[in-house]
Amino acid sequence: MTRLTSQMSWMSGEVLAQADTAGAGQAAGNAAAAAGDGAAAVADGAAAVANGAAAVADMARDPNLLIPNDGSFWLPGEASVGAGNVDWLFHALVWLSIVCFVGITIAVVYFTVKYRARPGHKPQPSAHHNDVVETIWTVIPALICVALFVGGWRGYVDLSTPPKHALEVQVTARKWSWEFVHPNGVKDSVLHVPAGRSVRLVMKSEDVIHSFFVPDFRIKKDVVPRRYTQVWFKAEQPTITPDQEIGDLPTDEQVKVAFVGDKANKTKIASQQGRRLFCTEYCGRDHSMMKTRVVVHNPGGYDRYLAFKQEEQDQMPPLERGQDVYARLCFACHTVDGSARVGPSFAGVFGTERTFVDGTSVIMDENYIRESLVNPQGQVVQGYPPSMPSFQGQLSEKEIDGVITYIKSLK
Numbered sequence: 001m002t003r004l005t006s007q008m009s010w011m012s013g014e015v016l017a018q019a020d021t022a023g024a025g026q027a028a029g030n031a032a033a034a035a036g037d038g039a040a041a042v043a044d045g046a047a048a049v050a051n052g053a054a055a056v057a058d059m060a061r062d063p064n065l066l067i068p069n070d071g072s073f074w075l076p077g078e079a080s081v082g083a084g085n086v087d088w089l090f091h092a093l094v095w096l097s098i099v100c101f102v103g104i105t106i107a108v109v110y111f112t113v114k115y116r117a118r119p120g121h122k123p124q125p126s127a128h129h130n131d132v133v134e135t136i137w138t139v140i141p142a143l144i145c146v147a148l149f150v151g152g153w154r155g156y157v158d159l160s161t162p163p164k165h166a167l168e169v170q171v172t173a174r175k176w177s178w179e180f181v182h183p184n185g186v187k188d189s190v191l192h193v194p195a196g197r198s199v200r201l202v203m204k205s206e207d208v209i210h211s212f213f214v215p216d217f218r219i220k221k222d223v224v225p226r227r228y229t230q231v232w233f234k235a236e237q238p239t240i241t242p243d244q245e246i247g248d249l250p251t252d253e254q255v256k257v258a259f260v261g262d263k264a265n266k267t268k269i270a271s272q273q274g275r276r277l278f279c280t281e282y283c284g285r286d287h288s289m290m291k292t293r294v295v296v297h298n299p300g301g302y303d304r305y306l307a308f309k310q311e312e313q314d315q316m317p318p319l320e321r322g323q324d325v326y327a328r329l330c331f332a333c334h335t336v337d338g339s340a341r342v343g344p345s346f347a348g349v350f351g352t353e354r355t356f357v358d359g360t361s362v363i364m365d366e367n368y369i370r371e372s373l374v375n376p377q378g379q380v381v382q383g384y385p386p387s388m389p390s391f392q393g394q395l396s397e398k399e400i401d402g403v404i405t406y407i408k409s410l411k
């Protein structure tokens, strides 16, 4: 049943996306109307609905999504080893339901007509019980249920036990994006994997419950805060052709720098097609935007992708790096637009006086930001809870420099 529901939600994903945004539009509308600003509410609502329509159009148009035509009425094409088992069970359930439904309906209609009340007909005596018939109608459904259970159980066990030596990718879900971290430290918002190799995803959430779903691979797993969940898959078919892969990185350092700075590779990676990947647990306002793709590489392509990304991330200018860190780690509690979240906003604070709960104060400079990161409980800003976690040992020197540059840049 869960599988059935999941597939239905997969099929109506675009409708849901629209419903989400329409709902948000309505909520915004209500709030504004309550404030006595009817016209603005209508305008807001209309804007939200227009956004929703654009989002749906976007999803349909996304040229990077690979949606081949080998799917059936019920399911998209199978793109992972083991997807066949899931489909077999799904079809067995569907056909079983159809056969039972049609059979029972025909019998009901037939008996209703045959034994209908009419003049001259008395009620027929009915048998008290019949051991043979009762045994048959108990044993056969029981066997069918056991068979379905065994099929489902085996699939579940298979899904929760990744093969040893699988490639491991760390996944972080947050409102409203996915982040994938590869063994060499490369971070990306699109999942890249090699073809023909088992991939194990170790997943966690930074806020609410999300759910990882790749319909073509038939894998789905909740991503939960304060706990790791895992899922694995093995995709045999690359989603791109060999000439859509980037070339080998040159070995000479100087050439390498130029090669990495070259926008062509960046563009090439950004346009590599992949299979649909999205969050399938309603997780707040922009849930429908929590979608990306899985690019499956040809032999060697994954390693070149990793090498390129690593060089690129090494050479990232401080401002971009700071922005990157902010989006990954600070965004949940700090805004850059002046409004307070859990902690104070980063907008326009550099160089201003900060007052702490113990009454002391200091002008925010580079050292103060560094201190806030490694020892946040040392100076707690007045009006805020002492709830900032320490990032000591979790951020590199380069990343701290980046954060400082970024905060300074926010006027």
Ligand code: HEC
Residues within 6 Å of the ligand: 325, 326, 329, 330, 331, 332, 333, 334, 342, 343, 344, 345, 349, 354, 364, 368, 369, 372, 373, 376, 377, 379, 380, 381, 384, 385, 386, 387, 388, 389, 391, 403
């Ligand atoms: C779980 C919430 C949380 C996260 C995540 C978090 N902070 Fe904070 N941060 C706070 C709170 C609460 C305060 C205010 C209390 C205090 O000073 O400890 C604060 C204060 C600060 C201050 C001092 C601000 C001021 O106005 O004086 C800086 C700088 C800062 N955080 C930087 C960061 C950076 C950079 C990150 C990401 C790497 C980060 N924080 C992640 C909650 C958080």
Ligand SMILES: [Cu+2]
Residues within 6 Å of the ligand: 173, 209, 210, 211, 279, 280, 281, 282, 283, 287, 290
């Ligand atoms: Cu989500």
